Amino acid sequence: MKNHVLRPLWFVLIAIALILIVRHFMVPDDFGVHGQNFTYGFHRLGNVDDWKNFKPKYKGREYCQECHEENVVAVNASKHQRIQCENCHGPAIDHPDDPEKLTIDTGRELCLRCHASLDYPDNPRSRIKAIDPDKHNSESACIECHNPHNPNLEEGK
């Protein structure tokens, strides 16, 4: 065959070979479909474990109860038992080692998440006792009068 045909042919073949060599070194070995299909399942297998090893921050009420038994019992007896400890106290992460002390959210805004009156008819929000934040002791913190672990004013003192 003539040279001007062969030359570009060799060029293309070498280019393809180069791409395949580079791909061999660039793409990790565990890349594949792993029993799934190519449309949705083509992935690096190691990434599934990467995500499984992500660190959980929220530990749950049972973890808190191991040391703070009396507080968990108190809140479980009140209307606030449906609220997780960490919703207000922040994620435990590795408490008591790291962080040594949790930052408790004691602001009005936290209580207002549920207790600000929106006055919507037939909304589940309306079943919760609510206040108008501008009129109900707007200068004071809620916890000055209400105990979050037992919000009932008579019992909670």
Added chain:
Amino acid sequence: MSCSRRQLLKSGLSTFIAASLPISAFRFLSPAECQAATGKEGTRWGFLVDTNKCVGCGFCVKACKKENEIPYDAPVTRTWVERYVVTKDDKTHIDSPMGGRDGFTSKQIRDDEIKQEDISKTFFVPKLCNQCKNPACVQVCPVGATYQTSDGVVLVDRTWCIGCGYCIMACPYGVRFFHPIHKVAEKCNFCYHRISKGQQTACVEACPFGARQIGNLLDPNDPVTKIIMTERVAVLKDEYGTKPQVFYLGLDMNVR
């Protein structure tokens, strides 16, 4: 009555076969037994949102952001809560300030103050990744950085994502965003690190009202699966054919 040899052998054989079949072959199977027999065991994560229970406290959004290390004050979030206020003139007012991270504490919606007497109905709708059976976001990824696991969760490979943003455009539900720190596509993954250890997702655990639940759709005894199989549930944007695995109870037609 006459009977040829061939006929006798034929009917004799069929009687023999019928008699040798055990009674159990004619038993009706429960859906659970059928499923066990067809070998579809394993895990397929599904989510159930009961909009009748959501009060818009936003604890789920707060927990999600802290659990999954999403910058707290950046206007991006893996899950969010939308407020819908439908007025009597048939207008729908929707808002979700900071994804509902701090709850809904005022009646003000965007710049509108809606009068009490104009309100027809109101509801809160929590949203998160639908972990679609046919995820459009996965199809468009040019590098194989996002994929569906064998238990049905769509994950993003942070080391492999090139940040082209195709998936963010492809998702019909707008659940994907660009992670401001890792500079890759980011999305809800049903707290994969938690559910694979047998824990609840951060949002499910944080919800005080049980509006969010997660379960295994392949386990017919799972409480979530039971509700999805027996009650009237809906999915978002069914017409896209993405087959979402997040099911809603009490979904209104105004929800988009």
